[in-house]
Amino acid sequence: MIEAGHFAAFLALALSLAQGVFGLxxxxxxxxxxxxxxxxxxxxxFLTLINAFVTSDFSVALVASNSHTLKPMAYKIAGAWxxxxxxxxxxxxxxxxxxxxxxxxxxxxxxxxxxxxxxIQGLLSLGxxxxxxxxxxxxxxxxxxxxxxxxxxxxxxxxALALHPPMLYLGYVGYSFVFALxxxxxxxxxxxxxxxxxxxxxxxxxxxxxxxGIALGSYWAYYELGxxxxxxxxxxxxxxxxxxxxxxxxxxxxxxxxxxxxxxAWTALLAVLAFLFSILGAFLVRSGVLTxxxxxxxxxxxxxxxxxxxxxxxxxxxxxxxxxxxxLEGGKPWTLLSREGALMTNNVVLIVAALTVLLGTLFPLxxxxxxxxxxxxxxxxxxxxxxILALVLVLLPIVQGWAWGRADVKGWLRxxxxxxxxxxxxxxxxxxxxxxxxxxxxxxxxxxxxxFGSLWELKRRAIRMDRMFRLPRRVWAMTLAHLGIGLFxxxxxxxxxxxxxxxxxxxxxxxxxxxxWVLTLNEVRAIEGPNWYADRAVLTxxxxxxxxxxxxxxxxxxxxxxxxxxxxxxxxxxxxxxxALGEARDVDGETRWVFRxxxxxxxxxxxxxxxxxGLGAMLAMWPGRPSVKxxxxxx
Amino acid sequence: MRARTRRLFTFGIAALLVAAAALLAxxxxxxxxxxxxxxxxxxxxxxxxxxxxxxxxxxxEPGSLSYTDSGTTLVFTVIDNSPHTIRVGFTGVAPDxxxxxxxxxxxxxxxxxxxxxxxxxxxxxxxxxxxxELKPLEAGG
Numbered sequence: 001m002i003e004a005g006h007f008a009a010f011l012a013l014a015l016s017l018a019q020g021v022f023g024l025x026x027x028x029x030x031x032x033x034x035x036x037x038x039x040x041x042x043x044x045x046f047l048t049l050i051n052a053f054v055t056s057d058f059s060v061a062l063v064a065s066n067s068h069t070l071k072p073m074a075y076k077i078a079g080a081w082x083x084x085x086x087x088x089x090x091x092x093x094x095x096x097x098x099x100x101x102x103x104x105x106x107x108x109x110x111x112x113x114x115x116x117x118x119x120i121q122g123l124l125s126l127g128x129x130x131x132x133x134x135x136x137x138x139x140x141x142x143x144x145x146x147x148x149x150x151x152x153x154x155x156x157x158x159x160a161l162a163l164h165p166p167m168l169y170l171g172y173v174g175y176s177f178v179f180a181l182x183x184x185x186x187x188x189x190x191x192x193x194x195x196x197x198x199x200x201x202x203x204x205x206x207x208x209x210x211x212x213g214i215a216l217g218s219y220w221a222y223y224e225l226g227x228x229x230x231x232x233x234x235x236x237x238x239x240x241x242x243x244x245x246x247x248x249x250x251x252x253x254x255x256x257x258x259x260x261x262x263x264x265a266w267t268a269l270l271a272v273l274a275f276l277f278s279i280l281g282a283f284l285v286r287s288g289v290l291t292x293x294x295x296x297x298x299x300x301x302x303x304x305x306x307x308x309x310x311x312x313x314x315x316x317x318x319x320x321x322x323x324x325x326x327x328l329e330g331g332k333p334w335t336l337l338s339r340e341g342a343l344m345t346n347n348v349v350l351i352v353a354a355l356t357v358l359l360g361t362l363f364p365l366x367x368x369x370x371x372x373x374x375x376x377x378x379x380x381x382x383x384x385x386x387x388i389l390a391l392v393l394v395l396l397p398i399v400q401g402w403a404w405g406r407a408d409v410k411g412w413l414r415x416x417x418x419x420x421x422x423x424x425x426x427x428x429x430x431x432x433x434x435x436x437x438x439x440x441x442x443x444x445x446x447x448x449x450x451x452f453g454s455l456w457e458l459k460r461r462a463i464r465m466d467r468m469f470r471l472p473r474r475v476w477a478m479t480l481a482h483l484g485i486g487l488f489x490x491x492x493x494x495x496x497x498x499x500x501x502x503x504x505x506x507x508x509x510x511x512x513x514x515x516x517w518v519l520t521l522n523e524v525r526a527i528e529g530p531n532w533y534a535d536r537a538v539l540t541x542x543x544x545x546x547x548x549x550x551x552x553x554x555x556x557x558x559x560x561x562x563x564x565x566x567x568x569x570x571x572x573x574x575x576x577x578x579x580a581l582g583e584a585r586d587v588d589g590e591t592r593w594v595f596r597x598x599x600x601x602x603x604x605x606x607x608x609x610x611x612x613x614g615l616g617a618m619l620a621m622w623p624g625r626p627s628v629k630x631x632x633x634x635x
Numbered sequence: 636m637r638a639r640t641r642r643l644f645t646f647g648i649a650a651l652l653v654a655a656a657a658l659l660a661x662x663x664x665x666x667x668x669x670x671x672x673x674x675x676x677x678x679x680x681x682x683x684x685x686x687x688x689x690x691x692x693x694x695x696e697p698g699s700l701s702y703t704d705s706g707t708t709l710v711f712t713v714i715d716n717s718p719h720t721i722r723v724g725f726t727g728v729a730p731d732x733x734x735x736x737x738x739x740x741x742x743x744x745x746x747x748x749x750x751x752x753x754x755x756x757x758x759x760x761x762x763x764x765x766x767x768e769l770k771p772l773e774a775g776g
C-alpha cells in the first residue's frame with residue numbers, strides 16, 4: 001500500500017513540474033488541470049500513510065517509530081502528522097491543495113496572470129515534494145518489521161495538539177499561494193484592484209487557520225505543560241507569531257490596494273514576506289539552531305535544505321520585486337489623516353513589532369557567533385513588542401472609521417478625548433482602590449477602549465440599530481476581529497498581572513491555599529489508561545460557598561518511557577483554578593505530593609478574543625452582498 | 636498631498652518608529668539577555684551583578700537532591716566537568732524529566748553567597764532533545 005502512496009507522490013512531483021511549465025508558459029487550463037490531478041494523487045498518497053498508521057503497519061519505518069497498537073485511534077491518525085516526515089507530507093498536501101483550490105476558484109478574467117500564479121505554485125509544490133521525497137521520506141520500509149512501535153511522543157497525544165499542525169500548516173502554507181499571486185502580479189507589473197481582490201481572499205484563507213492554529217498550540221501549552229502560562233516567547237512560538245504579524249499587516253495593506261490602488265509595491269512585498277517568514281519558521285523549528293522548550297525531532301541537515309529553499313524563493317521573489325516595484329502605480333492621493341494614513345501606521349507598527357520578535361528570536365544565534373551563550377526571554381519582549389503594539393492599539397478605535405483620502409478629523413478628536421478620559425478613570429481606579437499596577441490599569445483601559453470602540457464603530461456605520469445586520473459582512477468581520485483584540489488584551493493583562501500561584505507539598509489529608517481557595521488532598525490513587533498508567537490526586541477546593549474537585553494526574557507512558565503532566569482546571573466563571581501534580585517527595589519520613597496551583601483570571605476571555613479574530617477573518621472571506629455595495633462604498 | 640510630500644511623511648514616520656524600536660530593543664537586550672553559566676564559567680568569571688537574571692546549566696549531581704520548606708523547595712547541586720559546583724534552589728514542581736544525573740538548565744539569579752535561586756527549570760525533554768547549551772559539556776566528557 002505505502003509503495004503505491006510513494007509512487008503517487010512521485011507522480012505528483014512530476015505533475016507539479018508540468019504545472020510549473022504550463023503555468024509559466026501561460027496555459028491556464030492545462031496548469032489548472034495538472035494542479036488538480038497532482039492534488040488528487042497527493043491525497044491518495046497521504047491516505048496510504050494514514051492507513052499505515054491506522055492498521056499499525058510496523059514495516060513502515062515511520063509508523064514503527066511513531067505509533068503503537070495500544071494507542072487510541074484518533075492519535076493513530078494524528079500520529080501520521082505528529083512527526084517530522086509526516087508533517088512534511090502534510091505540508092505538501094496543503095501546498096498542492098491550495099494550488100488545486102486556486103485552479104478552481106480564481107476569478108480574475110486574466111488567464112495569463114492566473115496561469116503564471118498556478119505555475120509558480122507548481123514550482124513551490126515541486127520544492128516541497130522534492131524535500132519530502134529526497135530528504136525526509138515517510139514512505140520507507142523496515143526489514144525485518146518490529147512487532148511493536150515506539151509510540152507517539154505522549155505530550156502530543158492530545159486533542160488540541162492533534163489539530164494544531166493541520167491548522168498551522170493551512171496558515172503557513174496558505175501564504176504560498178499569496179506568494180505565487182504576488183510573483184505573478186510582479187511579473188506583469190500589475191498589482192492593481194483585480195489583483196488585490198484575489199490576494200485578499202487568499203490572505204484571509206491563510207490568516208484564519210493560522211490564528212486558530214496558534215490559539216490551539218497556546219491552549220495546549222497552557223493545560224498540558226503545567227506551567228500555568230499561555231505564551232512563553234519560545235522560538236517555536238515566535239516562529240508562528242512572525243508570519244501572523246506580517247499576515248495581519250498584509251490584510252490591512254491589501255485593502256488600500258483593492259479600494260484605492262495604493263500601496264501596491266508594499267502589499268506585494270508583504271505578500272512575499274508572509275511566506276518567507278513561514279519557511280523561516282519551519283527552519284527555526286526543524287533545524288535545532290535555537291533552544292526550544294518544545295520537543296521536536298531536529299536535524300541540522302534538513303535545516304540546511306530549508307535554508308537553501310528560503311534563499312532560492314526569497315532571492316527569486318525579492319529580485320523580481322526589485323525589478324518591478326518602480327513600475328507600479330501610486331494610487332489615488334491621500335493625506336496623512338485618512339484611512340490610508342491609518343492603515344500605513346498600522347502596517348509600519350506591525351512590521352516593526354515583527355522585527356523586534358525576529359531580533360529577540362535570532363539574537364542568541366548572533367551572540368553565539370561572537371562566542372557568547374545567551375538567551376532572550378520574556379522581559380525583552382515585554383519591553384519592546386508589548387509597548388510598540390499598545391501604541392497602535394490605542395489609535396485603533398479612533399482611526400478605524402476614517403474615510404479614504406481625507407478624514408473629518410474634528411469629529412474624531414472628541415472621540416479621542418473620551419478614550420483619554422476612560423484611560424484616566426481606569427488608571428485612578430486601578431492604582432488607588434484596586435491596587436493594581438499602572439501597567440495593568442493601562443492594559444485594562446486599552447482593552448475596554450478597543451471593545452467599546454469596535455462596537456461603537458458598528459453602531460455608527462449602521463446609523464440605526466435595526467440596520468446593523470444589513471451591514472456588509474466586511475464591516476462585521478472588522479468588528480469581530482477588533483473586538484477580539486480588545487478581549488484578548490483584557491484577558492492577557494488579567495492573566496499576566498492578576499495570576500496567583502503557589503507550590504504546595506501535601507500529605508494525604510493536608511491542605512494549602514491559593515487566591516482564597518483552600519485545597520485539601522483527599523487521596524492519590526494509581527489508575528490505568530489504554531497506553532499509560534498514572535497517579536491521580538483528588539483535591540477538594542473550597543472558597544466561601546463555591547467548591548470543586550480537581551483531579552490532576554501524572555501519567556507514565558511505558559512505550560515511550562516518558563511521563564506527562566495532566567493538569568486539572570476548574571472554571572470558576574471569572575477564571576481558572578488550575579492544579580498540576582508533581583512528584584512524591586519524602587519529607588521528614590512522610591510522603592508528600594507536590595502541587596503547582598494557580599488561579600488564572602479571565603483566561604477564557606483571552607482565547608475567546610483570539611477565536612473572534614479567526615472568525616472575523618473567515619467572515620471577511622465571503623464577499624459582501626451586491627445590494628449593500630453602496631453602503632460599503634460610502635463607509 | 637503631493638506624492639513627494641506623502642513619501643516624505645511615510646518615510647519620516649517609519650524611520651522614527653524603527654529608530655524608537657531599535658533603541659528600545661537595544662536597551663531591552665542589554666538588560667535582559669540572559670548569560671549562561673556552568674560551574675566552570677562561574678569560577679572563571681565570578682558572580683554577575685546581584686539580582687540579574689541568568690541561566691545555569693549542567694548535570695544534577697547524584698545524591699545531592701534534598702527538600703526544604705516542608706517539601707515545596709528542591710535543593711540540588713549542579714556539576715560539570717570541572718571541580719566546581721553550584722547549589723541551586725527551586726520552589727515548585729520539577730519538570731517531568733528532572734532526575735539526579737540528568738542535564739538541567741535553570742533560569743533565575745545568584746544570591747550573594749554564590750548559591751542560585753531558580754525561577755524555572757528545564758530538563759531534557761526526550762531522547763531527541765537536549766538543551767543546546769549542554770551539548771559542549773557532553774562532548775567534553
